[in-house]
Amino acid sequence: MSDFELLDPSGLPYGTESGAAGGPDPLLDGLNPAQERAVLSRGPALLIVAGAGSGKTRVLTHRIAHLIREREAWPSQILAITFTNKAAAEMRERIDGLLGEGAQGMWISTFHSACVRILRREAERFGYVSGFTIYDSADSRALLKRIIKELDADTYGFTPANSGSKISKLKNELSDASDYAATMNENDPRDRLFVEIFRMYEQELRRANAFDFDDLIGQTVHLFRAHPDVAAVYQRRFRHILVDEYQDTNHAQYSLIRELTRPIEPEQVEGLVPPARARELDASGRVPAASLTVVGDSDQSIYAFRGADIRNIVEFERDFPGAEVVKLEQNYRSTQNILSAANAVIGNNFDRQEKNLWTAEGDGPKITGFTGYSQHDEARFVAEEIEDLHRGGLAYSDIAVFYRTNSQTRALEELLIRSAIPYRVLGGTKFYERAEVKDAMSYLTSIANPYDPISWSRLLGAPKRGIGPMAEAHLANFQEAQGLSFHEAMLRVDEIPQIGPKLRGTVRALGELLTRAAKMAAGGGPTDVAPEPIPDSEQAEGDQEKRPAPVADLLKLVLDESEMIEKLRARRDPQDDARAENLEELLAVAREFDVKQPGAGLVAFLTEVSLVAAADDLDDQSGTVSLMTMHTAKGLEFKAVFITGVEEGLLPHQMSVDEVGGVNEERRLMYVGITRARERLFITLASTRATFGDVAVAMPSRFLQEIPEGLIDWRQSPGEVTGRGGTESRALNAVRGSGGSYSGRARGGASRGTDSSVSFAPGGGGGGRGSAAVSEPASGNMQSALDKWRERKRLAKEAQAAGGGFPNTIGGAIRDNGDLELAAGDRITHDEYGEGRVTGVTGVGSKRIAHVVFDSVGERKLLVKLAPIAKVD
DNA sequence: AATAGAACTATTTTT
DNA sequence: TAGTTCTATT
Numbered sequence A: 001m002s003d004f005e006l007l008d009p010s011g012l013p014y015g016t017e018s019g020a021a022g023g024p025d026p027l028l029d030g031l032n033p034a035q036e037r038a039v040l041s042r043g044p045a046l047l048i049v050a051g052a053g054s055g056k057t058r059v060l061t062h063r064i065a066h067l068i069r070e071r072e073a074w075p076s077q078i079l080a081i082t083f084t085n086k087a088a089a090e091m092r093e094r095i096d097g098l099l100g101e102g103a104q105g106m107w108i109s110t111f112h113s114a115c116v117r118i119l120r121r122e123a124e125r126f127g128y129v130s131g132f133t134i135y136d137s138a139d140s141r142a143l144l145k146r147i148i149k150e151l152d153a154d155t156y157g158f159t160p161a162n163s164g165s166k167i168s169k170l171k172n173e174l175s176d177a178s179d180y181a182a183t184m185n186e187n188d189p190r191d192r193l194f195v196e197i198f199r200m201y202e203q204e205l206r207r208a209n210a211f212d213f214d215d216l217i218g219q220t221v222h223l224f225r226a227h228p229d230v231a232a233v234y235q236r237r238f239r240h241i242l243v244d245e246y247q248d249t250n251h252a253q254y255s256l257i258r259e260l261t262r263p264i265e266p267e268q269v270e271g272l273v274p275p276a277r278a279r280e281l282d283a284s285g286r287v288p289a290a291s292l293t294v295v296g297d298s299d300q301s302i303y304a305f306r307g308a309d310i311r312n313i314v315e316f317e318r319d320f321p322g323a324e325v326v327k328l329e330q331n332y333r334s335t336q337n338i339l340s341a342a343n344a345v346i347g348n349n350f351d352r353q354e355k356n357l358w359t360a361e362g363d364g365p366k367i368t369g370f371t372g373y374s375q376h377d378e379a380r381f382v383a384e385e386i387e388d389l390h391r392g393g394l395a396y397s398d399i400a401v402f403y404r405t406n407s408q409t410r411a412l413e414e415l416l417i418r419s420a421i422p423y424r425v426l427g428g429t430k431f432y433e434r435a436e437v438k439d440a441m442s443y444l445t446s447i448a449n450p451y452d453p454i455s456w457s458r459l460l461g462a463p464k465r466g467i468g469p470m471a472e473a474h475l476a477n478f479q480e481a482q483g484l485s486f487h488e489a490m491l492r493v494d495e496i497p498q499i500g501p502k503l504r505g506t507v508r509a510l511g512e513l514l515t516r517a518a519k520m521a522a523g524g525g526p527t528d529v530a531p532e533p534i535p536d537s538e539q540a541e542g543d544q545e546k547r548p549a550p551v552a553d554l555l556k557l558v559l560d561e562s563e564m565i566e567k568l569r570a571r572r573d574p575q576d577d578a579r580a581e582n583l584e585e586l587l588a589v590a591r592e593f594d595v596k597q598p599g600a601g602l603v604a605f606l607t608e609v610s611l612v613a614a615a616d617d618l619d620d621q622s623g624t625v626s627l628m629t630m631h632t633a634k635g636l637e638f639k640a641v642f643i644t645g646v647e648e649g650l651l652p653h654q655m656s657v658d659e660v661g662g663v664n665e666e667r668r669l670m671y672v673g674i675t676r677a678r679e680r681l682f683i684t685l686a687s688t689r690a691t692f693g694d695v696a697v698a699m700p701s702r703f704l705q706e707i708p709e710g711l712i713d714w715r716q717s718p719g720e721v722t723g724r725g726g727t728e729s730r731a732l733n734a735v736r737g738s739g740g741s742y743s744g745r746a747r748g749g750a751s752r753g754t755d756s757s758v759s760f761a762p763g764g765g766g767g768g769r770g771s772a773a774v775s776e777p778a779s780g781n782m783q784s785a786l787d788k789w790r791e792r793k794r795l796a797k798e799a800q801a802a803g804g805g806f807p808n809t810i811g812g813a814i815r816d817n818g819d820l821e822l823a824a825g826d827r828i829t830h831d832e833y834g835e836g837r838v839t840g841v842t843g844v845g846s847k848r849i850a851h852v853v854f855d856s857v858g859e860r861k862l863l864v865k866l867a868p869i870a871k872v873d
Numbered sequence B: 001a002a003t004a005g006a007a008c009t010a011t012t013t014t015t
Numbered sequence C: 001t002a003g004t005t006c007t008a009t010t
Helices: A033-040 A056-069 A085-099 A111-126 A137-151 A160-172 A177-183 A189-207 A213-226 A228-237 A251-260 A336-346 A375-391 A406-418 A435-448 A453-460 A469-482 A486-491 A501-521 A537-541 A551-562 A564-570 A574-596 A602-610 A662-674 A718-722 A730-734 A742-752 A771-801
Strands: A045-050 A078-082 A107-110 A133-135 A210-212 A240-243 A291-296 A324-328 A367-372 A399-403 A423-425 A625-629 A638-643 A677-686 A688-691 A694-697 A712-716 A827-830 A834-842 A849-854 A858-863 A869-871
Touching (some): A033 A056, A056 A078, A056 A085, A078 A085, A111 A213, A133 A137, A137 A160, A137 A189, A160 A189, A210 A213, A336 A677, A367 A718, A375 A406, A375 A677, A453 A469, A469 A486, A486 A501, A638 A662
Parallel strands (some): A078 A240, A240 A291, A367 A677, A399 A625, A399 A638
Antiparallel strands (some): A688 A694, A827 A834, A827 A869
């Protein structure tokens, strides 16, 4: 069924009960004047400047619902772009709630999903096939690795990572290899080599029938520009375009919006199918431009590193003449204390428009601050406070822990596990990035796209079956020379003399498996994939209908035939059991997909998997604490929020300090973090932090000082953790003494820190004036830090060589006391807490939790499987 | 070809 | 430290 059948808004079948009929209008009721204006405004363009927590999702959904109810648009004429798939699903649900089944046929999706949808429909226009593969960053890197190797470009310092990010940046600017070649310095061999890499990369993607992430947007723009008739179809269809998080759009995304909001010129109008009706046209015979609504907050722009251009929002009024601007400043999310802190921090960004969030809700409790001696100590505080909050009646799912970098999860996870607090890490090493999951997925990808070398190459070695690099190269040469798909090349392995007789059987069997699966995936009918009929009696099991096989069946077939799970289970490494479980989990995901979207097919499944965002896994029903980076946290809110690692070098991150505008972006990140909190905000840091094997002194973040003292209640201030009071900052010194009961206990652990002769004063260098003035001392610091690091490493090596362990190492090994039986009354000993008595055991299996009263530290809950405990006889 | 151990190196955020 | 890649061995 076509999405295009509902083009004429006359005779709209629903939404007839207009708000004017008396009584409050449910779509306007409870909105403040600014929000109401944003819902009702009609014009070519509308910019909604929406401060954090100002109800923009509400405004957007109500605006869409209002358009439909007032018969100004069909659902199918609306395109709403959100930042994550989860936000899209939520928006759809809320509009459905407002209108009944009103969201049917509406496009609510991310930029990437919308573009994939368009590209799949139009791929043939420029030499792709609809079943194209979407390369994730790892796939892109794998491809680049080959190219760099082939060109010997590594000797010039090219790596898959650096060339990949450079290509990505260029693509976000809509530049291709030829554009770059036209502007580069001809005399620079590195530049010329880069162009060569870029060219080959483009070429290989095309040969593989694959797009990378950036292509999804860029190629859609390219498609629209090269084919005005195609563009006209979408320009005509989408009469109302709404874009959320507009401050984080990059040039390519901006261009896409521009293309979609162009009027259709008369010469294109002629070609429209079905023909344009008179009422669709303006006086000059054009189809007028779609109306555009964008929502954004330049203070929350945190993706400049990905090409987001803040100018898109700043210059919106110039770009779209006649635009109306509505500012939403009243906050409905957080307490005044939290907002004051947020305002104070962001106020230090001088290059912004003045804006102040306010709330009518009252001050609320103060922000809680804590400084640990190490990240371990910091994590302990977080875990204890979470337990406290939970005891106080807060659900785990109302609590989130934020950090700047994914590597900070380690210490947090360790302590949360020990405290038996259920938690979930969003993002980080995602499920689909696990090696074994990628292995299994590579079969499915290859089945859907037998021309893709990356997935094919991966599946050859998963599991190990004796096909090595040599055999792979011969096969690849053969397929290229003969112009075959990889599957066909494998079936004809007998024609490759270099491959020995033993391997031929293996290769042919694998080729047959893939061919058979591809037929099933295509519904058993003819495909562009495997024209070679296989005289194989086992074929009979495939049904002859055109129905594509369920994804789970395909996956099951692949897993069974390759014996991946069995081979993992057969190994002794306990990690391999977890890997086998991941594959079972993947099978469950596929089954779920088949139930949710019956008949959708393999390509739809692969698309969905490629485009999941970190925040999409957030499950409000899960009853777990959420751990995530502050980037992932954008758009979310929690009753209680912990912002951890608020130290110079981490937040703002060291890497950002040298970049122009880098610190300002980090400050916005801090602002985003703070404004996620509704009721309680905790800000924590550590005075020492272990960076790869080494412990370094950390200084409080400059952002801390930007928060007025009166707003933070320090349980343990940075000043108190100095050791023997070295030079302390004025600002932080001032709150000294409000430490309370924590200081005593914590000070006892001081010996664990590094030698405390180093003063723990907050970072120098203000918010950043001239970048030249800032970068010089910064690089100086980096140099000395590097020297220090080398020296420490040398000492550590010597110490290890001398047989003495390193005193500060935290035991990182994963324990498994799986078989430990405990009962009330048993006495146990714990590595850190000493001896204690078990008062009870709850939970089952690997989730068994022991309740223990320790002689020294009192009651603790421990996960039996993982806690560092042993029974005392 | 597969494995185990040694050496090396990178330390940001992500659709 | 930890993850990866290189090298030597079987």
